[in-house]
Amino acid sequence: MPLTGDSLKRVALIQSFSERLKFGQCLMRSFPGFSGRRSGSREKLVSGIVSLPRIMGHRGAAASAPENTLVGIRKAAAYGATWVEFDVKLTADGIPVLMHDDSLKRTTGQDVPASELSLSEMKRLDAGGWFAPEFAGETVPTLEETLTLLHALGMSANIEIKPSPGEDVDTVTRTIAALERSWPASAPAPLMSSFSRKSLEALQKQAPDLPRGYLVEELPEDWAATAEALGCATIHHYAKVVTAAQVAETKAAGYGLATYTVNDPEQARQLIDWGIDCLITDAPDVIAQAIA
Numbered sequence: 389m390p391l392t393g394d395s396l397k398r399v400a401l402i403q404s405f406s407e408r409l410k411f412g413q414c415l416m417r418s419f420p421g422f423s424g425r426r427s428g429s430r431e432k433l434v435s436g437i438v439s440l441p442r443i444m445g446h447r448g449a450a451a452s453a454p455e456n457t458l459v460g461i462r463k464a465a466a467y468g469a470t471w472v473e474f475d476v477k478l479t480a481d482g483i484p485v486l487m488h489d490d491s492l493k494r495t496t497g498q499d500v501p502a503s504e505l506s507l508s509e510m511k512r513l514d515a516g517g518w519f520a521p522e523f524a525g526e527t528v529p530t531l532e533e534t535l536t537l538l539h540a541l542g543m544s545a546n547i548e549i550k551p552s553p554g555e556d557v558d559t560v561t562r563t564i565a566a567l568e569r570s571w572p573a574s575a576p577a578p579l580m581s582s583f584s585r586k587s588l589e590a591l592q593k594q595a596p597d598l599p600r601g602y603l604v605e606e607l608p609e610d611w612a613a614t615a616e617a618l619g620c621a622t623i624h625h626y627a628k629v630v631t632a633a634q635v636a637e638t639k640a641a642g643y644g645l646a647t648y649t650v651n652d653p654e655q656a657r658q659l660i661d662w663g664i665d666c667l668i669t670d671a672p673d674v675i676a677q678a679i680a
């Protein structure tokens with residue numbers, strides 16, 4: 389693919405990696421190309437710096453196991469997924485944990501904001517029984533527990549920063565600190581994404597070398613300026629609303645394209661036909677088969 393102005397800028401990002409090893413020393417060693425373990429032909433190098441897999445387990449494998457849990461990530465691995473997406477927010481004592489909703493009610497039965505419980509309080513909750521009795525006793529995992537498991541499984545991650553209200557920056561700061569502590573030197577860097585512009589700006593400032601994904605619902609009119617300003621490598625479209633023209637436009641601009649959440653085989657095939665690189669799905673087993 390010829391290098392356009394945008395692509396050149398992203399290649400320039402790679403070239404500046406070695407000069408910015410402040411925290412990236414361990415994270416970035418294998419970063420250029422963002423491939424690494426179990427990449428092979430199942431991942432595709434896009435936009436110069438990010439290899440996206442065709443399939444990514446959403447919140448682990450949310451159709452088959454409780455979302456954002458370790459058992460869910462193991463399930464995704466058992467289905468052959470090499471990447472998982474999950475959501476990260478902070479406990480009251482500032483520990484990054486995997487949780488989607490601001491409230492703990494839906495996934496633990498406790499009607500309280502996640503930001504109001506300490507980790508030790510949250511760890512007493514059952515984060516699996518709501519999904520099915522066989523998962524009762526599963527706990528809310530910390531990000532660091534998750535990183536350790538991912539490494540053991542040889543998996544890569546799309547870490548979605550999902551801040552509780554007012555915690556857009558702190559969630560980023562503490563997530564980066566957790567990565568510094570627990571993401572091994574040999575592992576490829578995770579892809580960071582968020583709907584929060586403040587979080588993406590904080591990522592850009594605090595960890596410029598980590599690839600960033602711009603999460604959108606309806607593609608905003610000013611998407612190109614925003615993605616450029618935030619130095620994003622990928623755009624993550626909402627599968628329900630994205631159009632073929634938007635896929636073509638964002639792809640032509642040189643971005644890697646992911647889309648969420650694709651659980652229907654026919655829709656999966658259509659999105660791939662349009663040019664989407666990566667399908668984020670609750671059912672990695674079903675969707676992998678659909679596009680095989």
Ligand code: G3P
Pocket residue numbers: 446473475488548581603624648649668
């Ligand atoms: O990161 C893709 C997708 O997870 C974004 O939406 O609400 O499921 O976190 P949500």
Ligand code: MG
Pocket residue numbers: 473474475548
């Ligand atoms: Mg998410």
